[in-house]
């Protein structure tokens with residue numbers, strides 16, 4: 544059924560889909576990111592872990608071009624703009640609850656339409672609706688296409704947000720605590736979906752996760768932040784206690 548999944552070793556070995564090099568972000572006098580290096584490759588789910596205030600959201604926002612970096616660089620492979628190639632998924636789902644699930648997914652593709660056609664859902668072209676339907680099918684929700692988005696469960700709404708990112712044809716998905724508001728079963732489903740999309744379709748997924756256990760189960764690689772610095776980067780299975788130390792009050796001497 545999975546047609547021609549890309550050879551994972553090959554895509555991972557290639558150029559990074561998203562690369563932050565020596566990134567520094569300041570808020571006034573406060574340095575929120577200190578020379579951070581992070582690369583995410585097509586075909587992998589990279590989890591970002593760290594205590595509250597360690598800079599996880601700032602890292603994602605810098606990657607998306609939503610906060611300026613005062614040093615270093617952010618590179619998105621693919622040749623289009625960051626805006627087109629990078630999609631964001633948030634903890635609290637940003638869907639228009641009174642519109643249909645399908646219209647919400649279509650909105651991911653509006654950047655490709657002329658302005659007039661993008662303003663009125665009734666004018667969305669058939670090709671966009673068909674593409675959105677295929678994206679919904681990909682997340683297992685084609686049968687809910689015509690329901691109002693607000694009627695879906697939290698986990699289903701988060702999968703609709705993922706379908707919207709697919710309809711945007713994003714190559715990089717940045718997810719800031721995408722499962723923190725979900726019950727454990729829905730959280731597993733959404734992470735399994737993100738990981739499958741990374742592996743089967745070659746998306747580069749960077750997800751901030753609240754629980755190390757979820758990272759161990761679903762991530763291909765883990766980056767740990769502490770006080771705005773990358774303090775670990777590796778295979779989730781091999782990191783062991785180093786992950787738990789991210790949340791300790793003091794760095795062990």
Ligand SMILES: Nc1ncnc2c1ncn2[C@@H]1O[C@H](COP(=O)(O)OP(=O)(O)O)[C@@H](O)[C@H]1O
Nearest residue numbers: 570573575593594595596597598599600601602
């Ligand atoms: N817009 C902002 N203005 C000022 N300080 C900010 C802003 N956003 C984040 N910070 C500060 O930057 C640091 C990192 O925040 P954040 O990236 O939100 O951490 P995390 O997502 O890991 O909890 C914190 O000290 C936070 O207070």
Ligand SMILES: [Mg+2]
Nearest residue numbers: 599600601719
């Ligand atoms: Mg945060």
